[in-house]
Amino acid sequence: MSKQKLILIGNGMAGIRTVEELLKLEPEMYEITVFGAEPHPNYNRIMLSPVLAGEKTIDDIVLNSRDWYAEKGISLHTGDPVVEIDRISRQVKTASGNTLSYDRLLLATGSNPFIIPVPGHELPGVVGFRDIRDVEMMLESARQHKKAVVIGGGLLGLEAANGLMKNGMDVTVVHLMDILMERQLDKPAAELLKASLAESGMNFLMQAETAEILGDDRVRGVRFKDGSEIEADLVVMAVGIRPNTELAQQAGLHCERGVVVNDTLQTFDPRIYAVGECVQHRNSCYGLVAPLFEQAKVCANHLAMLGYGRYEGSVTSTKLKVTGIDLFSAGEFNEGEGDETLVLQDPAQGIYKKLVIKDNRIKGAVMYGDTMDGTWYFQLLREETDISGFRNTILFGQHDLGDAGHGDETRVAMLSDDAEICGCNGVCKGDIVNAITSKGLFTLDEVRTHTKASASCGSCTGLVESLLASTVGEGYAAAPSKKAVCACTEHSHDEVIQAIRTAPLKSMRDLFDYLNWKTPDGCSSCRPALNYYLLANWPGEYQDDAQSRFINERAHGNIQKDGTYSVVPRMFGGLCTANDLRSIADVADKYQVPEMKVTGGQRIDLFGVKKEQLPSMWKDLTAAGFVSGHAYGKAMRTVKTCAGKTWCRFGTQNSTGLGVQLEELTWGSWMPHKFKLAVSGCPRNCAEATIKDFGVVCVDSGYELHIGGNGGIKVRVTDLLCKVETEAEVVEYCGAFTQLYREEAHYLERTAPWVERVSLGYVKQRILEDEAGRKALFERFQYGQQFAQIDPWRARAEGAEAHEFTPLSINRMRVAS
Amino acid sequence: MSDWIAIAMLDEIPTMGARKLQTETQEIAVFRTGNDEVFALRDRCPHRGGPLSQGIVHGDTVSCPLHNWKIDLQSGEVQGPDDGCVNTYAVKVDEGVVYLNLAQAESAA
Numbered sequence: 001m002s003k004q005k006l007i008l009i010g011n012g013m014a015g016i017r018t019v020e021e022l023l024k025l026e027p028e029m030y031e032i033t034v035f036g037a038e039p040h041p042n043y044n045r046i047m048l049s050p051v052l053a054g055e056k057t058i059d060d061i062v063l064n065s066r067d068w069y070a071e072k073g074i075s076l077h078t079g080d081p082v083v084e085i086d087r088i089s090r091q092v093k094t095a096s097g098n099t100l101s102y103d104r105l106l107l108a109t110g111s112n113p114f115i116i117p118v119p120g121h122e123l124p125g126v127v128g129f130r131d132i133r134d135v136e137m138m139l140e141s142a143r144q145h146k147k148a149v150v151i152g153g154g155l156l157g158l159e160a161a162n163g164l165m166k167n168g169m170d171v172t173v174v175h176l177m178d179i180l181m182e183r184q185l186d187k188p189a190a191e192l193l194k195a196s197l198a199e200s201g202m203n204f205l206m207q208a209e210t211a212e213i214l215g216d217d218r219v220r221g222v223r224f225k226d227g228s229e230i231e232a233d234l235v236v237m238a239v240g241i242r243p244n245t246e247l248a249q250q251a252g253l254h255c256e257r258g259v260v261v262n263d264t265l266q267t268f269d270p271r272i273y274a275v276g277e278c279v280q281h282r283n284s285c286y287g288l289v290a291p292l293f294e295q296a297k298v299c300a301n302h303l304a305m306l307g308y309g310r311y312e313g314s315v316t317s318t319k320l321k322v323t324g325i326d327l328f329s330a331g332e333f334n335e336g337e338g339d340e341t342l343v344l345q346d347p348a349q350g351i352y353k354k355l356v357i358k359d360n361r362i363k364g365a366v367m368y369g370d371t372m373d374g375t376w377y378f379q380l381l382r383e384e385t386d387i388s389g390f391r392n393t394i395l396f397g398q399h400d401l402g403d404a405g406h407g408d409e410t411r412v413a414m415l416s417d418d419a420e421i422c423g424c425n426g427v428c429k430g431d432i433v434n435a436i437t438s439k440g441l442f443t444l445d446e447v448r449t450h451t452k453a454s455a456s457c458g459s460c461t462g463l464v465e466s467l468l469a470s471t472v473g474e475g476y477a478a479a480p481s482k483k484a485v486c487a488c489t490e491h492s493h494d495e496v497i498q499a500i501r502t503a504p505l506k507s508m509r510d511l512f513d514y515l516n517w518k519t520p521d522g523c524s525s526c527r528p529a530l531n532y533y534l535l536a537n538w539p540g541e542y543q544d545d546a547q548s549r550f551i552n553e554r555a556h557g558n559i560q561k562d563g564t565y566s567v568v569p570r571m572f573g574g575l576c577t578a579n580d581l582r583s584i585a586d587v588a589d590k591y592q593v594p595e596m597k598v599t600g601g602q603r604i605d606l607f608g609v610k611k612e613q614l615p616s617m618w619k620d621l622t623a624a625g626f627v628s629g630h631a632y633g634k635a636m637r638t639v640k641t642c643a644g645k646t647w648c649r650f651g652t653q654n655s656t657g658l659g660v661q662l663e664e665l666t667w668g669s670w671m672p673h674k675f676k677l678a679v680s681g682c683p684r685n686c687a688e689a690t691i692k693d694f695g696v697v698c699v700d701s702g703y704e705l706h707i708g709g710n711g712g713i714k715v716r717v718t719d720l721l722c723k724v725e726t727e728a729e730v731v732e733y734c735g736a737f738t739q740l741y742r743e744e745a746h747y748l749e750r751t752a753p754w755v756e757r758v759s760l761g762y763v764k765q766r767i768l769e770d771e772a773g774r775k776a777l778f779e780r781f782q783y784g785q786q787f788a789q790i791d792p793w794r795a796r797a798e799g800a801e802a803h804e805f806t807p808l809s810i811n812r813m814r815v816a817s
Numbered sequence: 818m819s820d821w822i823a824i825a826m827l828d829e830i831p832t833m834g835a836r837k838l839q840t841e842t843q844e845i846a847v848f849r850t851g852n853d854e855v856f857a858l859r860d861r862c863p864h865r866g867g868p869l870s871q872g873i874v875h876g877d878t879v880s881c882p883l884h885n886w887k888i889d890l891q892s893g894e895v896q897g898p899d900d901g902c903v904n905t906y907a908v909k910v911d912e913g914v915v916y917l918n919l920a921q922a923e924s925a926a
Contacts, residue, residue, distance in 0.1 A: 524873040524880035
């Protein structure tokens with residue numbers, strides 16, 4: 001069968017992004033032809049402002065060179081625009097008279113700058129600010145003339161004014177409203193911005209309505225409604241954009257402000273799709289890049305005939321690309337009825353931050369002077385995170401939440417090129433910026449794949465996002481609020497968990513079929529997650545799939561960099577006898593263990609064991625009474641204890657015994673991530689219970705229960721859940737909390753980020769207020785433990801999964817046959 | 818004499834899994850995919866030498882257990898933005914028996 005024909009009208013960012021997304025999904029499905037009105041290959045329109053300001057060249061902002069089109073087999077026609085669409089014969093006609101037929105058509109005609117139709121608007125020297133030609137024309141004027149007037153004090157107008165000023169012109173910004181950038185800023189932020197721009201030499205005429213452009217053969221001035229006049233050799237109209245719907249209208253497609261599309265980016269003619277600034281979706285037209293990229297992804301999904309993507313609109317954020325000015329805005333930043341606002345103002349330093357809040361969720365943000373946390377606020381906004389837990393300090397920024405990693409030095413823009421951004425993979429700022437510009441990267445995921453930055457522990461994610469934002473402008477595609485489990489699916493973790501419970505799904509194969517997994521058997525990211533979810537929800541029924549487990553959990557030991565394993569026997573509560581130690585020493589001697597150490601969780605680690613030796617080593621350890629310590633798993637790890645009342649003069653309660661009891665309750669349980677407990681015998685807290693997933697601090701009158709702490713990359717101190725009076729209650733609350741986490745957290749999400757995501761209030765409601773619910777959670781935990789507390793070491797010492805530990809050999813079959 | 822050596826019954830290799838084969842001179846990872854196709858590669862990731870036989874097998878790909886590099890089982894080539902290549906060896910399955918041919922190394926690193 002010959003390929004279908006796809007024609008793209010519009011060689012801009014949205015259209016080409018759609019083609020790129022399509023080629024990723026179906027590289028061979030279409031024969032693709034692209035028509036562009038401009039004589040250039042695809043370039044980054046957002047970066048025109050830095051070009052005008054002389055900070056970048058046109059070559060810097062080209063996204064896809066002509067070689068790219070050739071390499072992908074796409075025929076590119078620049079400078080010969082399509083002038084007519086014939087929907088009946090499914091053909092397009094170009095200005096030069098060529099006709100070409102299509103099976104599917106993609107409209108990405110973008111928008112036109114709105115030129116106010118006042119007298120004189122067609123005079124030479126009046127331009128919009130939209131494409132390379134406009135920029136060239138402005139630069140040309142700047143070389144020959146002195147006075148520029150920019151009509152429009154919005155984002156684009158101010159960027160144009162700044163650029164012209166950098167080129168030596170005397171610039172006046174004329175604005176109809178009394179505040180600049182009124183669509184992005186509130187009054188205080190706008191005043192700060194205006195003051196700062198005025199200081200750098202920009203002039204302003206506020207609340208001025210243009211009546212006429214004056215001039216004969218070239219513009220020489222502007223007259224306003226009130227009769228006043230101002231001199232001008234160049235007038236830039238930057239009062240807004242209008243979706244370019246001309247072609248679509250002429251072809252009889254339904255248009256309002258833009259070309260109307262549905263959630264699959266289809267116009268009223270199902271063979272014709274539309275994306276980008278020319279589109280009107282659910283009554284919104286977008287002029288920023290991030291939404292266009294979201295549209296591109298969905299549209300490509302449908303062009304590839306996969307049929308499951310949906311575009312549901314975008315929340316946008318803005319940054320002004322004027323060097324030296326930090327400004328960020330997102331969402332609904334003017335408070336409405338019933339909203340609350342948090343404001344931080346430091347006029348001396350020129351800092352202003354405002355968050356608009358409703359029901360403890362961020363609705364909007366405006367920031368001026370210090371925008372470091374813009375991406376963080378935007379993420380909280382999109383994910384509708386409950387901020388009650390850190391509302392007191394939220395205005396001071398994310399590092400104030402206990403981010404021990406980078407703190408104040410996170411002003412990425414000021415870092416030198418050799419500053420290390422990703423400590424895990426040793427990636428410097430220069431490497432990342434290089435990759436972003438040379439490979440045309442727009443998303444965090446792309447940067448991760450190409451540079452490895454933020455691909456390991458993730459603590460530098462915020463830095464990398466800031467770098468992306470400062471390198472490609474506000475158009476960088478922020479991570480979508482709904483995160484798919486991995487590239488094998490569009491479904492989120494929550495959707496998968498929901499389907500497993502309600503469908504119900506009890507095997508991996510059923511799950512792949514039911515949720516239309518895109519790959520035949522998943523990948524190394526999703527399979528371990530799915531295996532966990534199935535196991536956690538159907539403990540008695542689901543057959544654990546060893547091949548979907550990471551090697552540590554398959555081999556029940558930690559793989560080390562040389563391919564050997566480490567072995568940690570469980571010692572309940574960290575207690576041991578001389579005999580236990582003797583047995584471990586004997587095993588270490590027998591298997592010539594090269595190194596041993598005491599772990600942070602009060603256990604003994606034996607390093608350097610060959611995989612083939614594991615089962616017989618476990619046999620000896622099992623015989624001495626040990627079970628697996630699960631030090632290798634996304635599982636309950638250890639219960640750390642202090643000296644305890646028996647010996648310590650400060651001790652209260654039977655803390656050590658309680659530690660043993662909790663470890664006996666929870667050992668063997670698989671978890672979304674590792675899970676650590678501790679019991680301290682008094683508030684001196686020698687067992688460090690307040691940086692554990694579940695910590696108990698014994699006091700004279702009972703037991704304080706603490707949750708959601710961890711050491712590690714980002715230290716988080718626990719939240720106090722409650723205080724209880726009896727050991728039996730500690731056990732029940734511990735089991736119930738553990739089970740809530742097991743059922744509702746995402747795979748690889750530790751309790752600390754999970755508690756922050758769902759909020760402490762939610763956990764309290766489920767564990768404290770809902771007594772029946774708590775008891776039910778505890779019962780489900782105990783039920784699951786029947787199946788989990790089968791020692792994997794004993795089973796393997798007795799011969800289970802023998803193939804895992806026995807290498808094949810060349811001679812084996814010869815002897816057998 | 819044929820160069821094909823019988824090394825295992827197909828059933829002895831877990832589906833979507835692998836076994837390590839120890840020869841006198843080297844270690845070879847023998848993979849079985851979800852479609853029962855069998856591949857043999859040198860058991861050493863070109864990145865930091867991780868044992869590929871211990872990785873997760875998905876599609877025709879294995880993810881290295883140490884740093885998650887993804888290696889194409891057919892070609893031995895590292896996928897995505899990472900670069901590198903692993904030696905592959907000829908294998909075949911005949912009546913449930915897996916044969917390996919060490920004489921026919923299919924690519925040289």
